[in-house]
Amino acid sequence: MLETIQKRDEDYEMLKILIQKKLGFNCEQYKDSHFKRRIDVRLRATNSKTYKDYVNLLQSNDKEYPELMETLTVNVTNFFRNTEVYDIVEKEVLPAIIKEKNTGLRSIRIWSAGCSIGVEAYSIAMLLHHILGDDFKKFNIKITGTDIDKESLLKAQKGVYSNTEMKDVRPAFLNKYFTKEGNNYIISDELRNIAQFKKQDLISGPKMNGFDAVFCRNVTIYFQKELQEKLYMDFYNALGKDGFFVMGKTETLIGPSKDLYKAYNSKERIYQK
16 A cells, blocks of 8 residues: 555656656646646546556657646636726726826836736736826836746737636726627737736746736645745845735735735735835
8 A cells, every 4th residue: 555655656756757847837836735636637638547647648649738738727817807906906006106107217017927818917907008098108018927828828918818708897998998809809909019928937937026016816825835935025026115016815925025015905915015
């Protein structure tokens, strides 16, 4: 029995090494329970009985890798998810940033970390455009979305979305910021021009800085505690003076960052440097 468990553990470790090597996906950053649940989805889909079976499949069939990557990074997401958070962002956070930037270079920098298919980045873009109105073009705005999944980033860059992602978009925004083509909605060029999307591993990728706000919502919940602590400090260091950090409703600040951030709206998990 013990030998069986040890063999299974060895096969699991071998699988993680293979995934890291072929996909550049850092398996160690995830909680084992979450990671194994995602892997088990592909085991069932391919009728693999063990991790060893699945390793053999990967080594003999390269077409399985894209399916695996999609399963590992899948996110259920839509525009303005958790609308109560966006209410505070619209009424307080973005106006505070705009007020601070109303002289000089008028440069606004926002980071959507773990951006998936770009709906968070474009939600923020819509709110900025709505708030600024005719002054929108007077500001140098750049919203940066980062993720590890290339397919998600491609979708974000194209800015084409289905009905599923549109469910919380207010009608006025739907008419103003999207063009409907068949069953798809295409984001306006004006908003797409202020957004950039790029691949980045939050753990081992280059550090970023100079942001007025960092959004990382419902991403760190899957990570190990030590990694969460590191990321919250990375986000803190990525912010400029008085910058805002917006995290997921089920996530909590831990480690040194807990004493560094100021609570702006604890209920909605919004903090300030």
